[in-house]
Amino acid sequence: MGLVVQKYGGSSVADAEGIKRVARRIVDTRKAGHEVVVVVSAMGDTTDELIELAEQVTPLPSGREFDMLLTAGERISMALLAMAIKTLGFDAQSFTGSQAGVITDSSHNRARIIDVTPGRIRNALDEGNIAIVAGFQGVSQVSKDITTLGRGGSDTTAVALAAALGAEVCEIYTDVDGVFTADPRVVKKARKIDWIAFEDMLELASSGSKVLLDRCVEYARRYNIPIHVRSSFSGLPGTIVSSDNPNKPEGGEMEQAIISGVAHDTSEAKITVVGVPDKPGEAARIFRAIADAEVNIDMVVQNVSTASTGLTDISFTLPKTDGQKAIDALGRVKDGIGYESLRYDDAIGKLSLVGAGMRSNPGVTATFFEALSEAGVNIELISTSEIRISVVTRAEDIPEAVRAVHTAFGLDTETDEAVVYGGTGR
């Protein structure tokens, strides 16, 4: 029996009862003969309460101190969890990100892991302990300051430790039963996915599925660590994310398209740069300005230029929260580029269909657009990859569009599954 890394989110350890329930689950895994490393988030609302305290003290908290503050949250949950496990008769020790050897760069509030040196964790395991590690945090390589990893940081901590320790699986416990073929809040007949490939999960995650963030999936894919997303409440098997389907059907690997699911995202806005001179380097200047403002963009579409004017339009989507920053950045380079105007639209939604073999199966694209058309949904932008088709529509059309596509690809389940859907940002 090998080593298992388990990660529990804030909603799983929201109170003393939750912590005791999680402790029992951990001990069950230990009893089954596994070595267990647990990564835990802060309890329920702790992080929000700490943020509120900071806001009461200053409108603009310093990054270093904000990280020092927030990391108190995991410190509390991990110590309580270790106590609860010891009460069940098993040895447990808790470790901060720094103690666990999670080495990061110096970008406070959104640090990236650059190395994991889990010597103390390995020793704790060798001495028979269950090791509890604070998620979401690390220590910067140069200044030795405490850092936090930003959104999805606890999941990434878990995967990074799993990779560094050679775990056989990284279990991500959450408050849903796994990854679904669509958001169950929108599609009542969404089905739990038993297995999904890293690549498909990556596309789902970057297309709006919130169960796993792309960052964590990328890390797992790079080190080939299988992820098992499952509920800390039900204990049922969830979704395996890996490179190879463990339950591959006999004679599998056929070339038909395998649709993984439908993701949607209404957190983005669209900016259209109107009347851009259609000559080499203009797009580069636009996106350099955006990048310098530290704005991440998602879809990019450029239409064919009108021959008569020599001008073209460039549209891209980005998080609504970065909208003002991008508009300001583009405003500053308007004279240099010589575009005509900017249009900003934050009432958009994005819908993505993800699945392997999509491009080589023309029927998929046809079925996709037929379904949207029959649902009366107007399409504003289209972008595709090897295993994904995304469209931008009006935000208000998204629920109907998701349901239509989900049904068209035969993803609807027969029975209505009862699902609680949510998720924590860490």
Added chain:
Amino acid sequence: MGLVVQKYGGSSVADAEGIKRVARRIVDTRKAGHEVVVVVSAMGDTTDELIELAEQVTPLPSGREFDMLLTAGERISMALLAMAIKTLGFDAQSFTGSQAGVITDSSHNRARIIDVTPGRIRNALDEGNIAIVAGFQGVSQVSKDITTLGRGGSDTTAVALAAALGAEVCEIYTDVDGVFTADPRVVKKARKIDWIAFEDMLELASSGSKVLLDRCVEYARRYNIPIHVRSSFSGLPGTIVSSDNPNKPEGGEMEQAIISGVAHDTSEAKITVVGVPDKPGEAARIFRAIADAEVNIDMVVQNVSTASTGLTDISFTLPKTDGQKAIDALGRVKDGIGYESLRYDDAIGKLSLVGAGMRSNPGVTATFFEALSEAGVNIELISTSEIRISVVTRAEDIPEAVRAVHTAFGLDTETDEAVVYGGTGR
């Protein structure tokens, strides 16, 4: 202008307003040209809330994990305090006990400082920062685990850093105006002491004065670091505790007794071992049994034995909380020692008069006992040192006894000072 270490207790940083008020006070000191290192306790009730959480999870939390849990408290207050200082336009960085180089032994929940290596603090100061350090915590030398220092730990952290950094003074900010000649809740006419010698403060602290704990005073005396106990609310000068009176009167150093104050303590119990064979080694066996049970005893009194029986009684006082442990320990050695019985009494109080030159001024002792006699207070035990007389009485007699002695030694102030009295355990 030299380096100043300031320590702020939990009641001074109970909420965002308190943190901002403390930040302004720190910045004022910085503006006056000092380098400033700040030691801060957890906010208000944070520690109690964390303890309650632990109790919800387990009846018997492990020491290591309990320390990990509790140290989250200072992490929150120190980060917020650093943010608040930065908002005022000064650079500040917060440091955990471990980062500040507070090295301790491995006794969780009551660790002792064995070394202080404040390299990072010194660097932070050299770079122009105000350094904020978590009180009450350190890191164990051998296992590198997080430890807490137990009662009075934040004060001790402050004094230890002051010693290691060569500070000119260690300011202990609290919610009272300084050290008083008696507990102002009991003696309305208690006077604030402007200066007190280390030795007298030690006796007051170990006799029940709660403003400073003996442990912190001992440390300051050993390294000769002046302590300034003062209010974080009023900002008035408080009490200087040092080896030399900075305001020594002209031609001072006369040999008359200088009474520092009256302390009392009703947190102790008295155990009397009745009918102990009066032969060498019996007392040693009794106190070895007590020591093995890790009980600290305070006063010890043995009466002259009755010649006819060859038996004597040994009485001692100890914290009420250790009463059962001591009784159990003595019960186990009863047959070996052959005493007759044990008497346990937890309705006692201790009153101590502290002052230099006491023993060489016989008038002091006489005045002391006359005052108690006139107040109708019955004395059960007496114990003296070079600069202290302590008596044990009924607990209910203590307030009246303290007032009587305070008045008899001319300690009463003319004006009624308005004083808020309290104190935090850390």
